[in-house]
Amino acid sequence: MRRPLDGIKVLDLTHGVAGPYCTMILGDLGCEIVKVEKPGRGDATRYMNVSDKFHAEIPRVGGDYFLAINRNKRAITLEMKSPEGRKVCEELAAWADVVVQNFRPGVTKRLGLDYESLRKFNPRLIYGNISAYGTEGDMAEKAGMDIAVQARSGLLSITGAHGSKEPVRPGASIADFGGGIYLTTAIVTALFDRERTGEGQEVSVSLLDATMSMLINYSVAVMDGKAQLAPLGSGHPQLVPYQALPTADGHVVVATGTNKTYREFCVAIGEPGLADDPMFASNQSRVKNREALIEKLSVVFRRKTTAQWIEVLEAADVPCAPVNDLQTAFDDLEATSPGMTSTIDHAGVGKLSQLGVPFRFSNCAGELRTPPPMLGEHTEQVLRELGRTDAQIEAMRAARVI
Incomplete structure (x- = not known):
């Protein structure tokens, strides 16, 4: 061509x-x-x-x-x-x-x-x-x-x-x-x-x-809202959960970009109550109560291996991924x-x-x-x-x- x-x-x-x-x-x-x-x-x-x-x-x-x-x-x-x-x-x-x-x-x-x-x-x-x-x-x-x-x-x-x-x-x-x-x-x-x-x-x-x-996604919050941001590891300041969670043998990344996806995520992991809890029902409330939610999810995710969670989450069409090292990533790229x-x-x-x-x-x-x-x-x-x-x-x- x-x-x-x-x-x-x-x-x-x-x-x-x-x-x-x-x-x-x-x-x-x-x-x-x-x-x-x-x-x-x-x-x-x-x-x-x-x-x-x-x-x-x-x-x-x-x-x-x-x-x-x-x-x-x-x-x-x-x-x-x-x-x-x-x-x-x-x-x-x-x-x-x-x-x-x-x-x-x-x-x-x-x-x-x-x-x-x-x-x-x-x-x-x-x-x-x-x-x-x-x-x-x-x-x-x-x-x-x-x-x-x-x-x-x-x-x-x-x-x-x-x-x-x-x-x-x-x-x-x-x-x-x-x-x-x-x-x-x-x-x-x-x-x-x-x-x-x-x-x-x-x-x-x-x-x-x-x-x-x-860094444009932070621009309005910082310039107009005077937001103070700090490191969140793999977390996202505007979305929760949107980060790596510990599993029985490593970590799995979960990305719930909408409230609908979050609800489907909760059902998939066997914790539908986390979707109904007023502390976590909306993304705004999840951002506010980030620490409490991640603590609960970490307990749940340590019960299975990374591969098992990937299978569960992909079946529910929840965005997720293993945390690959570079060798694995390049090997998988083909x-x-x-x-x-x-x-x-x-x-x-x-x-x-x-x-x-x-x-x-x-x-x-x-x-x-x-x-x-x-x-x-x-x-x-x-x-x-x-x-x-x-x-x-x-x-x-x-x-x-x-």
Whole structure:
């Protein structure tokens, strides 16, 4: 099937997580991506590993973080601080439909690679910025990474064990990945707008704005109601029961999003009286009397195993789930979401597992086409496409531009 963004070209000046995740999504949807890395070491995520299978001391391959979020890209090395390196970037900006960068505010302007500089070579250019704190507020110049943004957003203050005062980082880089998704949305929107107007534009997303936007369900309660929120473990401040409950051999998550579902849940577990009790009859009363209800439910749920409760609750069509570890979750994904796991041949590590493309279209499809690139794997190829001769390429290498 055709890819929805076939023909769109992207100059990827990003590094780290949020920016490369954005360009990976664009690549999955069919964009042609040229990723620029610094000669020698490349993207810092080439050195980030959890698994011992990947060795950070071999930067040409990359750590498991890099290998997870950089597929469907060609990679070149380029010293952008050099005049020749800047010239190559200008030529690539003229070739591209989109430029994406996530340097700290002001860096691209000093390099001569900001939107105002590059639009001279391509008035139809869409230029995407992603930064920790944006470009306009009093935090714009501050250094920031995912955990710092999560802390400032308030997310760390509501994450953790029930009653805990210790900040807990969620297990995923919510600010980075959320920011990458928001920037992807903005870029695709700007491309659509360009189809109507013929004009390019600059679009920007901050990780803080993206993270705060994902806390939108708390916004009215906090800004207008001055609500004070604290960690609830797996619980939800606005729905009860909506959390993990202890079983005879682990935990099971239960999600009763409506009073009707709660009543069906009570009948299914053999406790219909909990639905009729005025303390628990409505969601508002359950939120108010959370502690008392969870205490009663915990006693009930410890009588059966997780598997037994899953069978009971699924038969009653009550949303529920076991609390899987990551290995189980990834192992199960092939059955629960066909197409979401695959392998691809990688020059440095052999068979490499990759998550699939999460979008589903009726008339087109995203696609995993090429593995995450080796450092500088496509430098000569791209430079030749720009018209450089072998002699010129060798001169650039000798001058450490590439």
